[in-house]
Each structure stands twice: as C-alpha cells, then as structure tokens.
Amino acid sequence: MPTYKAPVDDTLFILNDVLNLGQHAHLEGFAEASPDLVEAILSEGARFAEGVLQPLNTTGDEEGCSRADDGAVTAPAGFKDAYDTYREGGWMGLDVSTDHGGQGLPSFLNTALSEFVSSANMAWAMYPGLTKGAIAALDHHASDELKAKYLPSMVAGDWTGTMNLTEPHCGTDLGLIKTKAQPNGDDSYAISGTKIFISAGDHDLSDNIIHLVLARIEGAPEGVQGISLFVVPKFLVGDDGVPGERNGVGCGALEKKMGIHGNATCVMNYDGATGWLVGEENKGLRAMFTMMNEARLGVGVQGLSQSEVAYQNAVVYAKERLQGRALTGAKEEDKAADPIIVHPDVRRTLMTIKAWNEGGRALVMWTALHGDLSRLSNDEAERQASDDYMGLLTPVVKGVLTDVGFDNAVNAQQMFGGHGYIREWGMEQFVRDARIAMIYEGANGIQALDLVGRKLPRDGGRAIMAFFKEVGEFIEANGADETLAPFIGGLKAGAEDLQKATMWFMQNAMAKPDNAGAGSVDYMHLFGLVAVGYMWARMAKAAQEKLAAGEGNSDVWKTKLVTGRFFMERMMPETRLRLKRISTGSDTMMELDAELF
Known part of the structure; x- marks a missing residue:
C-alpha cells in the first residue's frame, strides 16, 4: 500500500527563508499569520491529510461514486466522515474574509494545504477545492443579497459549490454555449440545458450544492459577449436560510473515467431550474474567470501533488528493492543484490522528480503570495505588479506543473518495474489521477x-x-x-x-x-x-x-x-x-x- 508524508518543513523553508513572509507582517491577514501559527496550521493540515485522507485514497478509487435511480450520488465510503472532520475543523474558511465567517488568513496557506490534501487524496480534495473557487466568484461578483444568502453556509462548509461551463458540443470555445436563462418575471431566471464533466456535481457530503452556471439570457448577443453567470442551488433556500424544495437540477449520469474515481464527474441536467444572476448580464465570463483562475492554480498544485506522492513511494521502493550490483562493485555484499538506488539511471530519475517537486513547490508558493499581495497590499504599485505576475504565472503553473507532474508520476511508476503496473502498489492510480490535470480547467x-x-x-x-x-x-x-x-x-x-x-x-x-x-x-x-x-x-x-x-x-x-x-x-x-x-x-x-x- 502506498504511503504519504506531507512536506511541512520544506514548505516552511520556502515561506520563511526564501519568500521572507515576515516582510509582509504589517498587512491585513499577514499580521495574524505569525510563523508559529503558520507552522501549527500546516502541521495540523498534514496530520489530517496523512491520517484521514490518505487511507481513503485507494479504497475510494476502487469503490468510486454511485448514482441511484433518482439521480442522487453517493461518494465512496469514508468520504463523508472525512468531509465532516474537515468542516468541523473550520478549514473551508481559512482564507475567507471574516465578513462571511472566515478566518481572514492569507490564501498562500490554503495553497500549501491543498498540496498536502491533493497528494493524500486528489479525488476527495476536489470537493472542497471547487467550493473555494465558487466562494471566491460569489465574493467578488455577487450582489450583497446573494452573498448573505449563500456565502456563510459555504464558508462554514455546510454547503459545497461547483462550476458549470462545459456542454456536449462546447468545451474551450465557450461562445458556443446553448444553456438558456429565461426571466421569470421577478429577479430569478429559469435555467435549462445540459452541462457535462461537472466535478462534484452531486454527492452526499454536504446539505446543499451551489452550482455556478454559465447560460445565455434570451435575446443576448451571440458568442462570449452574451454569456451570463447564475447561481443555481440544488435545494432552494428560504428566507430563513434553510434548504427546502428540490430545484430543477440533477445528475443525469456519472462519467466512467480514467482516474479520480472518488470524485463525482456528472452530466448535469437543468430543467427550468431557478437561478439568480451573478454580476451583470452578458458579463458572466469575467465572473467565472475569477473561479477559473483559482482553479487553474489549484490544478497546477494537483500536478505537483501527484508528482510528490509518486516520488515518495518510488524512493521507498528504490531503497528496498534488491536487483543487480552497483557498477562500481557490490555495496551490500551480505545480500544477494544491491538496492536499485545504487544505479545511476535510477538516481537520475529520482533526482529529476525531486528537483522539479521542490522547485515547483517554491514557484507555486511564490505565485500564491503574489495573489495575496494583489489583494492585500497597501501599496498600489505592489498590488498592480502582483496582479500582473498572477496573470503571467497562472498558465505557467497550470501547464508546466501538470505536464511535468504526469511525466514524473509515470517515471516514478517505472521504478517499480512490473510491480508499478499492478494496482496494489498504488502507482498506476497516481498516473491515472495525474492525467486529468493536463486536460481540465483549460487544456495545456x-x-x-x-x-x-x-x-x-x-x-x-x-x-x-x-x-x-x-x-x-x-x-x-x-x-x-x-x-x-x-x-x-x-x-x-x-x-x-x-x-x-x-x-x-x-x-x-x-x-x-x-x-x-x-x-x-x-x-x-x-x-x-x-x-x-x-x-x-x-x-x-x-x-x-x-x-x-x-x-x-x-x-x-x-x-x-x-x-x-x-x-x-x-x-x-x-x-x-x-x-x-x-x-x-x-x-x-x-x-x-x-x-x-
């Protein structure tokens, strides 16, 4: 069975000694993120990832999600209990404004934790990960009324969120979207259409699921200029904030896919579902891209995460597997062969992965820090410069770290020889799970x-x-x-x-x-x-x-x-x-x- 140890010390070295977080201690959010608190949060997050999530990774992959005849989806055994632990620990609100019930800490902390969680169980990590993106989109673009209605329960982790872009005929070219939004005569719309490849589209982890859906209002311009964003809850929320009647949205099918079996990838059918406009009419892409940029950084972290966990297990195997003798003579003469880590090509492979992992982790944290500075700095020039960097670095982090992450997972699998192709060792799952990161949230x-x-x-x-x-x-x-x-x-x-x-x-x-x-x-x-x-x-x-x-x-x-x-x-x-x-x-x-x- 595979194992995992979160790289807490390396992450702290990057944050404290390379990026010098102390220089930002005067800024809102950073002031509370003292070195001791950061270490405590990362250490506790590591324990959750290692002790709760990692043991569910293999079993969740083997069991997968199931869909009942009424469309209700159930996550693998143990996933809901793990989510309850996550929710009760207040992890969802770590970097969300205190205005919405969050803790108001910088987002770099959530980015660091997302590596640990994704390494331990990438499929599970997608449920809260998508919710974080939906929270960001609503916080930036929704009306005060919508924020008050949805954000507190999402930040508390009681409700989760999704993003709905892709349609059967429409992937990257969002201008082809056909999902319709018909005004209801009040402030709501009737949403009708089909979305595919919707991660965490339905499940039993939370009391409600808040879908963010791209659709076209009747009479809107063609192309991307006519797309609007809507919030469409699974259960309609009353004035008392309690989920009530089921909305006209449901999972029509679960995709049978290569990896991330523990995450529900759904075909979502909207049949006159009631939704509310987020932001301005025909400006939906701008709002959705707030979520997309968060997601793309998160997907880059997924590539790093699978590279890291695959590397860790390959190192353990290379130190234990006896095969052949070192080119310079036997290293362990009392044994029938030397461990394969003595061989230069094995070391080349492991060093390559190690060098990318540690360098990639620093790049991720540097990028996340600029994201925080673009929002929290009290210097206008610094905010602008950091925002520029976020725009420049996000496609690099997403594209490079997922390409390299998949290659590294494959190369780590190679260290096991034939055993790497056998399910019980866990390496083939890392390869399968890593593959999607090169595709979704914008192919590389x-x-x-x-x-x-x-x-x-x-x-x-x-x-x-x-x-x-x-x-x-x-x-x-x-x-x-x-x-x-x-x-x-x-x-x-x-x-x-x-x-x-x-x-x-x-x-x-x-x-x-x-x-x-x-x-x-x-x-x-x-x-x-x-x-x-x-x-x-x-x-x-x-x-x-x-x-x-x-x-x-x-x-x-x-x-x-x-x-x-x-x-x-x-x-x-x-x-x-x-x-x-x-x-x-x-x-x-x-x-x-x-x-x-």
Whole structure:
C-alpha cells in the first residue's frame, strides 16, 4: 500500500527563508499569520491529510461514486466522515474574509494545504477545492443579497459549490454555449440545458450544492459577449436560510473515467431550474474567470501533488528493492543484490522528480503570495505588479506543473518495474489521477496560447518585462558569490534564452500568428524552466546562508544545494532546445493539407 508524508518543513523553508513572509507582517491577514501559527496550521493540515485522507485514497478509487435511480450520488465510503472532520475543523474558511465567517488568513496557506490534501487524496480534495473557487466568484461578483444568502453556509462548509461551463458540443470555445436563462418575471431566471464533466456535481457530503452556471439570457448577443453567470442551488433556500424544495437540477449520469474515481464527474441536467444572476448580464465570463483562475492554480498544485506522492513511494521502493550490483562493485555484499538506488539511471530519475517537486513547490508558493499581495497590499504599485505576475504565472503553473507532474508520476511508476503496473502498489492510480490535470480547467495547449497570445502582450508587455528585471537584478546582485556560481550561470543562460524567444515572437508572430501557435507550448515550458530555475537560485542562496550560519540540520541544506545543482545541470539546458524549436516557426507544421495526415 502506498504511503504519504506531507512536506511541512520544506514548505516552511520556502515561506520563511526564501519568500521572507515576515516582510509582509504589517498587512491585513499577514499580521495574524505569525510563523508559529503558520507552522501549527500546516502541521495540523498534514496530520489530517496523512491520517484521514490518505487511507481513503485507494479504497475510494476502487469503490468510486454511485448514482441511484433518482439521480442522487453517493461518494465512496469514508468520504463523508472525512468531509465532516474537515468542516468541523473550520478549514473551508481559512482564507475567507471574516465578513462571511472566515478566518481572514492569507490564501498562500490554503495553497500549501491543498498540496498536502491533493497528494493524500486528489479525488476527495476536489470537493472542497471547487467550493473555494465558487466562494471566491460569489465574493467578488455577487450582489450583497446573494452573498448573505449563500456565502456563510459555504464558508462554514455546510454547503459545497461547483462550476458549470462545459456542454456536449462546447468545451474551450465557450461562445458556443446553448444553456438558456429565461426571466421569470421577478429577479430569478429559469435555467435549462445540459452541462457535462461537472466535478462534484452531486454527492452526499454536504446539505446543499451551489452550482455556478454559465447560460445565455434570451435575446443576448451571440458568442462570449452574451454569456451570463447564475447561481443555481440544488435545494432552494428560504428566507430563513434553510434548504427546502428540490430545484430543477440533477445528475443525469456519472462519467466512467480514467482516474479520480472518488470524485463525482456528472452530466448535469437543468430543467427550468431557478437561478439568480451573478454580476451583470452578458458579463458572466469575467465572473467565472475569477473561479477559473483559482482553479487553474489549484490544478497546477494537483500536478505537483501527484508528482510528490509518486516520488515518495518510488524512493521507498528504490531503497528496498534488491536487483543487480552497483557498477562500481557490490555495496551490500551480505545480500544477494544491491538496492536499485545504487544505479545511476535510477538516481537520475529520482533526482529529476525531486528537483522539479521542490522547485515547483517554491514557484507555486511564490505565485500564491503574489495573489495575496494583489489583494492585500497597501501599496498600489505592489498590488498592480502582483496582479500582473498572477496573470503571467497562472498558465505557467497550470501547464508546466501538470505536464511535468504526469511525466514524473509515470517515471516514478517505472521504478517499480512490473510491480508499478499492478494496482496494489498504488502507482498506476497516481498516473491515472495525474492525467486529468493536463486536460481540465483549460487544456495545456490552451494555457500556452493564453500565455503567448494574451499574457505576454498585455499592457505593453509590462508583466514579462518586470519578470526579466527581477531575475536580472538577482543575477547582478549575486554574481560575485562563488558559492552561487552554478545557479547564477544556469539562470542567466536560461533567462537569455527566454528573452530571445520573447523577442522572436515580437518579430515573427504579429504578421504570422501561426508562429505563435506553433511555439506556444515550447515557450510555456521554457518559461517554466526559467521560473523554477529562479526559485532554485533563491533557495540555494537561503540554504547557503543557513549552512554558513550553522542553523538547522546541515545535511538538509547540503541536500538542497545538490538537488538545485542537479536542476541547473540537467534540466535548465533544455531552454536552448525550446528556443531552437520556437525559432523554427510554423512552416513545416502547417504545410501538409489535412487529408495527408
């Protein structure tokens, strides 16, 4: 059976020593998030993930969700009890405003905890995870009346939430949405249509489910300009705040799917269901994208989470599995063979995953911190800069960490040989669960197009220029430090390749847009390498300082430095390959007629 240990110490190192949370202690929310409280919250969250959720991961996958004839969906055994524990612990409201009954702490805490929870049980984690996104969308865009009606119970965890975008004929191109919203003559609408692939669409974990649904009001403009967002509860809520009559919405079917079996992926049928407008008419995408951006960061964390738990189990196996002898001679002569961790290629695989996990975790936390600063900073320039970074980094976190996370899960499975293909070891579940993260909340090819087509040119390239400036200043400030030479050299080379790729798009994509489309995925991964490389350089600096000061366990800091050097030596040079691919353009890619494929 697989195991899991939450990386609390590594997360605290990133937050306290690399990102220096203490410098923000004067800000609302951050003031309450003292180092002791942050450690206590992460430690308690780790215990919940390890002790409650992880034991349910395999059984939840094997049992899956079930649907009764009346459409009611039941989650796997133990999921409701786990959710009750989560709800009673107040975890849902951790980073929600106190105005709605939350604790008002910064969102980086929830992001860190979401890694632990997803590593332990990704399917279960999606139930509260989607609710957090729905809370954010309502908080930002709903009327005060709707907020008062729904948010307190959602923040308390009594009710959960979903997002309903996709339709049978319509995925990425939301302008094709057909779900209709007919005015009822009061302030409500009758919602009719079918949505598919709705995660946590129905279940028995909470007393009510609050669906956020994209639909088109009768007479609205065609395309995305005519889409509105509605809140549609499973049970209509009376003036007393108590769920009552069943609304005209239900689960028509459960999808049979590759992974995340413990989460109910539903076909949702809306048959004149009563809903209420969130925000302005025909401005639904703006409101929904508040939830989408939260979800995309969360999905990037899912990619990291499956990479981490797969790595942990692969390391245990590599230390125990005896097979062959070390190339330099027997290491354990009293045994019939050496453990496979003595073999260079096994170490290459494990070091690659380890380097991505630790660098990716730092990138996630850095991005989440900018999200908090974009809302909580009392400096307008800092708020704007952090908001720019969030827009720039979200597609990179989502696309790169889910692509790499899946690859890492597969490579960790490879460490088990044939045993990795057998269910009892748990590795094949990590592979199956990781695969969806590359697809939902905007497939990774779309993330790359969003990065190149929207985020780079936005505001005259302000965000990407700020990133180049920050990285350049770090390189200049630390260039004379010989202990950081392997990191500064690699980061500088990677940043130069990223700048060249950015300039190539500026010179070649405007007149020929296919050039941008052809190079977008390579650019996203090139950006990811540089962003993670920047995190590694910052982690190396912090680790060197602790080593020099004699703080903590020196083996931890030495291991961190070796892992970072491995990233710089083995992964960072890939930036040159990505640059070369980008600069070949789109001619060969687009040359063949469709019938020749």
